Amino acid sequence: MLLGLGFILASCNVNSEKMENPLLQKFDTPHGVPPFDLIKVEHYVPAYKEAIMKHDEEIAAIVNNPEIPSFENTIEALDFSGELLRQVDYVFNNLIASLSSEEMQNVAKKTAPLLSKHYDDISLNLGLFKKVKAVYETRKELELTPEQDRLLEVSYKEFERGGANLDEEKQDKLRKINSELSILSLQFSDNVLAETNNYKMLIENEANLAGLPESVIQSAASTAKDAGMEGKWVFSLQKPSMLPFLTYAKNRKLREKLHTAYINLGNNNNKYDNKKILARIAALRVERANLFGFKNHAAFVLDDRMAKNPETVFNFLNKVWDAVLPNAKAEAAELQKLIDKEGGKFKLAHWDWWYYSEKLRKQKYDLDEEMLRPYFEKNNVRDGAFAVATKLYGLKFVERTDIPKYHKDVEVFEVQNPDGSFLGILYMDWFPRESKVSGAWMDAFRKQSEGVDPIVTNNFNYTAPIGDKPALLSVDEVLTTFHEFGHGLHGLLSKCKYQTLSGTSVTRDFVELPSQFMENFALEPEVMKMYAKHYETGETIPNELIKKISNSGLFNKGFTVLEYTSAALLDMYWSTLTDTTERDAAQFEKEIMDKMGMIDEIVVRYRSTYFKHIFSWDYSAGYYSYQWAQVLDADAFSVFKEKGLFDQETAASFRDNVLSRGNTAPAMELYKKFRGTEPQLDAFLERNGLK
Numbered sequence: 007m008l009l010g011l012g013f014i015l016a017s018c019n020v021n022s023e024k025m026e027n028p029l030l031q032k033f034d035t036p037h038g039v040p041p042f043d044l045i046k047v048e049h050y051v052p053a054y055k056e057a058i059m060k061h062d063e064e065i066a067a068i069v070n071n072p073e074i075p076s077f078e079n080t081i082e083a084l085d086f087s088g089e090l091l092r093q094v095d096y097v098f099n100n101l102i103a104s105l106s107s108e109e110m111q112n113v114a115k116k117t118a119p120l121l122s123k124h125y126d127d128i129s130l131n132l133g134l135f136k137k138v139k140a141v142y143e144t145r146k147e148l149e150l151t152p153e154q155d156r157l158l159e160v161s162y163k164e165f166e167r168g169g170a171n172l173d174e175e176k177q178d179k180l181r182k183i184n185s186e187l188s189i190l191s192l193q194f195s196d197n198v199l200a201e202t203n204n205y206k207m208l209i210e211n212e213a214n215l216a217g218l219p220e221s222v223i224q225s226a227a228s229t230a231k232d233a234g235m236e237g238k239w240v241f242s243l244q245k246p247s248m249l250p251f252l253t254y255a256k257n258r259k260l261r262e263k264l265h266t267a268y269i270n271l272g273n274n275n276n277k278y279d280n281k282k283i284l285a286r287i288a289a290l291r292v293e294r295a296n297l298f299g300f301k302n303h304a305a306f307v308l309d310d311r312m313a314k315n316p317e318t319v320f321n322f323l324n325k326v327w328d329a330v331l332p333n334a335k336a337e338a339a340e341l342q343k344l345i346d347k348e349g350g351k352f353k354l355a356h357w358d359w360w361y362y363s364e365k366l367r368k369q370k371y372d373l374d375e376e377m378l379r380p381y382f383e384k385n386n387v388r389d390g391a392f393a394v395a396t397k398l399y400g401l402k403f404v405e406r407t408d409i410p411k412y413h414k415d416v417e418v419f420e421v422q423n424p425d426g427s428f429l430g431i432l433y434m435d436w437f438p439r440e441s442k443v444s445g446a447w448m449d450a451f452r453k454q455s456e457g458v459d460p461i462v463t464n465n466f467n468y469t470a471p472i473g474d475k476p477a478l479l480s481v482d483e484v485l486t487t488f489h490e491f492g493h494g495l496h497g498l499l500s501k502c503k504y505q506t507l508s509g510t511s512v513t514r515d516f517v518e519l520p521s522q523f524m525e526n527f528a529l530e531p532e533v534m535k536m537y538a539k540h541y542e543t544g545e546t547i548p549n550e551l552i553k554k555i556s557n558s559g560l561f562n563k564g565f566t567v568l569e570y571t572s573a574a575l576l577d578m579y580w581s582t583l584t585d586t587t588e589r590d591a592a593q594f595e596k597e598i599m600d601k602m603g604m605i606d607e608i609v610v611r612y613r614s615t616y617f618k619h620i621f622s623w624d625y626s627a628g629y630y631s632y633q634w635a636q637v638l639d640a641d642a643f644s645v646f647k648e649k650g651l652f653d654q655e656t657a658a659s660f661r662d663n664v665l666s667r668g669n670t671a672p673a674m675e676l677y678k679k680f681r682g683t684e685p686q687l688d689a690f691l692e693r694n695g696l697k
């Protein structure tokens with residue numbers, strides 16, 4: 007009786023929930039931003055289920071359309087379909103990264119397999135593929151616009167790469183592989199998050215703080231207080247906590263302890279260990295590539311990238327590796343000399359690098375990070391990035407306090423065209439929380455398409471203001487701000503008809519061009535004078551400091567380039583395995599590092615067990631992309647250096663040929679339209695002291 011009644015009540019609730027689920031309504035907010043104040047965790051699973059069903063119906067309508075397949079009734083209809091699902095998915099994907107919880111992770115565990123099945127059902131829908139193929143085969147007679155032609159090509163290729171041309175048995179296998187991969191990659195990042203949050207280095211003796219700047223000590227004290235240990239100090243494996251400790255702490259033993267914990271994330275043989283998970287991921291990827299007739303995962307992935315194949319990527323990375331290795335060794339030798347001179351009787355180790363390079367930088371250039379921070383107050387840096395966009399493209403940024411946001415620390419800006427008309431919304435989320443993924447990234451709550459304005463978001467993890475002391479950024483963080491903002495502009499300035507092609511929907515090895523391009527402006531003297539003002543006195547950064555920054559421009563480049571390139575190569579080695587043996591991850595990594603001639607004093611930027619880019623996110627066989635895009639951004643920026651930083655004609659050409667075009671033409675074509683030629687390596691090599 008009771009059970010029966012309970013069931014009836016429950017089903018009534020489900021129905022009324024469906025009616026009131028804010029994720030399933032048209033967002034009735036300024037500019038249609040998500041109504042964060044109304045969305046609750048329990049809304050996601052029903053919303054996903056409903057939106058997936060709606061998308062299925064839309065797909066069925068395309069497949070069952072009795073008319074002859076045309077561009078409009080098939081390709082365009084596909085681009086328009088799934089709008090409700092995108093609405094739900096964009097909100098969830100953003101919030102699981104920036105406002106996660108166990109409940110949210112449970113939602114992801116429930117919906118990840120549903121979504122993977124749903125997209126497999128579309129990409130393996132034979133009736134649908136037949137229609138797409140029919141349109142594709144008549145493309146020459148269709149008189150399509152270039153963007154329509156591109157959409158047709160991209161859509162067809164996506165089906166092909168999704169397995170639509172495979173036989174039934176292989177398709178079945180593919181579904182199983184994709185579903186297992188989606189679960190494993192989620193486990194991988196959950197484990198990294200758990201290991202990061204579980205580790206706390208507690209300091210009780212004040213003497214062990216020797217060398218640390220006051221701001222770092224305060225921040226560690228406030229972390230301790232939050233953890234219920236007032237009067238003590240806590241350092242974590244989050245980079246804004248760890249890196250200052252490694253840079254300034256005199257206590258060598260504690261530096262060793264902290265950095266050793268970091269490089270063993272996901273490698274502690276406990277329940278969060280990622281070794282078996284990633285070995286399984288690598289093996290499944292080989293299996294999947296084989297289904298498509300490729301001998302390894304990288305060959306499959308790179309087939310539709312700018313680089314085209316693993317050989318090109320290996321050639322590029324090895325060229326950089328060979329050029330940078332001697333520089334990194336020379337830097338290590340110089341640091342050793344400093345240790346010897348100070349009477350330290352030990353060999354430079356990986357936990358020493360930051361500490362001694364900071365010391366050396368002070369000696370060589372009379373420059374230290376803490377001298378610069380007061381000029382890089384977070385709001386000033388943000389306004390500097392805005393000012394560059396204003397000078398280049400005439401954009402205006404107006405803060406809106408009347409728009410829903412998901413956390414009180416988030417800022418919201420309305421972005422306006424030069425004539426004052428509305429362009430889009432930009433969310434900026436600055437500070438770390440336990441519920442937030444580490445690092446920095448850009449994403450969208452809504453992508454631009456004809457008649458639809460973009461809503462984009464920038465996420466950072468900078469040390470929050472303490473008391474009345476504002477957030478003061480490091481040089482790296484200044485660059486990161488400009489970087490993510492550059493992605494933001496790519497999303498905001500998009501002028502495409504179809505959402506499939508718009509904004510940042512370009513190939514991985516092109517997507518970092520707009521972001522890295524913006525980094526170039528951050529430390530230009532002309533630009534620093536616009537925004538780098540002392541947070542207390544308002545004084546503009548003095549010429550003398552600007553000169554010191556530019557003099558030290560190549561300092562430690564051997565380290566940063568080697569650290570990065572080793573990770574890009576590690577990714578390529580994992581991605582070019584040709585058999586499905588599940589390897590011992592630690593041993594495999596060691597073999598690779600030995601083969602490359604990696605030096606002990608530097609650890610690969612991400613070790614396998616916490617390399618989320620390649621085992622959780624979609625960057626496998628693609629981590630090289632940042633460096634590849636550096637070749638592009640260095641080459642592109644050299645035009646601005648030559649013609650003038652804010653030369654209007656050059657800026658308009660970059661906006662019209664690159665930023666606004668999304669994926670409406672192949673990347674190389676877009677780039678050549680802006681540059682006139684293919685990109686050259688010179689500017690990249692010079693910038694990194696490799697030439």
Ligand SMILES: [Zn+2]
Binds near residue numbers: 489518521
């Ligand atoms: Zn980026």
